[in-house]
Amino acid sequence: MASPVDLAIVGAGVIGTALARELQLRGMRCLLIDGGAPGHGTSFGNAGHIAIEQLSPLSQPGAWREAPALLLGRGAASLRWPDAATVLPWAMKFLRSCRKAQYEINDRAFHALQASTGTDWSALAAACPRVAALTQFLGHDEIFESAAARDKAHAALLAQRADGVNWRDLSATELGGLRAVAPRAIAGVRYLDSGYVKTPLGIVEALYADFLSKGGRFLTAQVRSIAPHDDAFVLNSDGAPIHAQRVVVAAGARSARLLSPLGLRAPLIAERGYHLSFSRHLPGLLRPLLLRERSAVLTPMQFGFRCTSFVEFAAPGSAPTPSKWRTLKRHLQESGIFLPTDEPRLWMGERPTLPDYMPAIGASRAHPGLFYAIGHQHLGLTLSPTTARVLADLIASDKRASFLDALDLRRFG
Ligand SMILES: Cc1cc2nc3c(=O)[nH]c(=O)nc-3n(C[C@H](O)[C@H](O)[C@H](O)COP(=O)(O)OP(=O)(O)OC[C@H]3O[C@@H](n4cnc5c(N)ncnc54)[C@H](O)[C@@H]3O)c2cc1C
Numbered sequence: 001m002a003s004p005v006d007l008a009i010v011g012a013g014v015i016g017t018a019l020a021r022e023l024q025l026r027g028m029r030c031l032l033i034d035g036g037a038p039g040h041g042t043s044f045g046n047a048g049h050i051a052i053e054q055l056s057p058l059s060q061p062g063a064w065r066e067a068p069a070l071l072l073g074r075g076a077a078s079l080r081w082p083d084a085a086t087v088l089p090w091a092m093k094f095l096r097s098c099r100k101a102q103y104e105i106n107d108r109a110f111h112a113l114q115a116s117t118g119t120d121w122s123a124l125a126a127a128c129p130r131v132a133a134l135t136q137f138l139g140h141d142e143i144f145e146s147a148a149a150r151d152k153a154h155a156a157l158l159a160q161r162a163d164g165v166n167w168r169d170l171s172a173t174e175l176g177g178l179r180a181v182a183p184r185a186i187a188g189v190r191y192l193d194s195g196y197v198k199t200p201l202g203i204v205e206a207l208y209a210d211f212l213s214k215g216g217r218f219l220t221a222q223v224r225s226i227a228p229h230d231d232a233f234v235l236n237s238d239g240a241p242i243h244a245q246r247v248v249v250a251a252g253a254r255s256a257r258l259l260s261p262l263g264l265r266a267p268l269i270a271e272r273g274y275h276l277s278f279s280r281h282l283p284g285l286l287r288p289l290l291l292r293e294r295s296a297v298l299t300p301m302q303f304g305f306r307c308t309s310f311v312e313f314a315a316p317g318s319a320p321t322p323s324k325w326r327t328l329k330r331h332l333q334e335s336g337i338f339l340p341t342d343e344p345r346l347w348m349g350e351r352p353t354l355p356d357y358m359p360a361i362g363a364s365r366a367h368p369g370l371f372y373a374i375g376h377q378h379l380g381l382t383l384s385p386t387t388a389r390v391l392a393d394l395i396a397s398d399k400r401a402s403f404l405d406a407l408d409l410r411r412f413g
Helices: 014-025 063-071 081-097 100-114 117-127 129-134 147-162 172-178 200-213 256-262 323-334 377-397 402-407
Strands: 005-010 030-034 077-079 140-144 167-169 187-191 195-197 217-220 223-229 232-237 242-249 269-278 289-291 296-301 304-314 345-353 360-363 370-374
Touching: 005 014, 005 232, 014 030, 014 200, 014 370, 014 377, 030 200, 030 242, 063 077, 063 081, 077 081, 081 100, 081 269, 081 304, 100 377, 100 402, 117 129, 117 377, 129 200, 140 147, 140 172, 147 167, 147 187, 172 187, 195 200, 200 217, 223 242, 223 256, 242 377, 256 370, 269 323, 296 323, 304 323, 345 377, 360 377, 360 402, 370 377
Parallel strands: 005 030, 005 242, 030 217, 077 304, 140 289, 242 370
Antiparallel strands: 140 187, 167 187, 223 232, 232 242, 269 304, 269 345, 289 296, 296 304, 360 370
């Protein structure tokens, strides 16, 4: 490449692509780089839920109580045992971040980060009609198949309401309607402010098309390393070296090995989830539906519907566990949803998760011009417009949101 680009962004998932679009809009010459096509990493297969109601990080005091079920592989969360050497040190850091004092700091920052999610999505939809056409804010439903599950959820629901989350019980008519989808539902609640997208890949493609239309450029390359060079950076890949004045690493769960030679520790894990995608619609499924006891989400999609589930702690790059798809099919059958003749598409994705369940958004102190936007765990789609805005503010205008201190990678030493 003859002259250096203003900014190279490594990783064209929903985070990197949203950021590239935002910076291109602000007049920077951006090069978006990915080893594959935009949006074909974790951002391809998520549940499509814009989870405005999730105001607190999952690393909460008392989370250790889930450990026995997780270690025994009971329930939706499990450990991929061959990856224990990667996962267990991460788990120790997770437990430290669950301590009350640390949790309270993280919780404040997470609330601040989520506070503008709705307005950032509205602004994005207003500016980008292709995003608007794929996005709806109709809320989402959560149903229970037993009174015990309903009672167990009660305290958490009340705590959410006290925190300002807008939900109400489903009426008998609404519940009756939902039984066309999930016949075993006995009760449920509706969250009123959340949204969903009709295809997560379509959102990345819409952001990408907007980026290209504003003069942005894309390069297919697997970046092997990033090296500081004369107040700029050289990105080494299989092809010719790429020169950039500034670099953002947004490579999802695979970001750590790009950052660590530059002195930034990012203890990321692949917190894996699985989906089954069906190319038929489920009549009556009008918004995302969480089957509480099965920890599974059904989402109406442009192409039919998708069912997502599981939290499987693993090393990035490990092979999927095929029994997860079988278990998910069984859950759908037991809920009365899955028809044996259906042939779903199977997918596994790596949520990029840091031990404190907080994203890392910020800049390197040692290498001015090096930035990162990683660790968006269960909420990368949700947080993508806000991440793009706050990091673009930092890069383009040196404007620093107050909560960025809590999201700095220096917290990991
Ligand atoms: C089952 C499941 C359900 C989910 N549901 C939701 C949901 O409903 N709502 C929500 O908000 N979030 C959800 N998530 C989380 C969300 O999908 C992720 O947080 C988000 O996709 C992360 O985006 P990303 O851009 O950081 O990573 P990715 O999408 O993985 O993008 C990273 C990109 O970097 C590229 N890359 C990596 N290394 C290199 C390299 N060295 N050189 C070049 N390119 C590289 C990869 O090819 C990839 O395209 C879900 C996740 C899963 C697994």
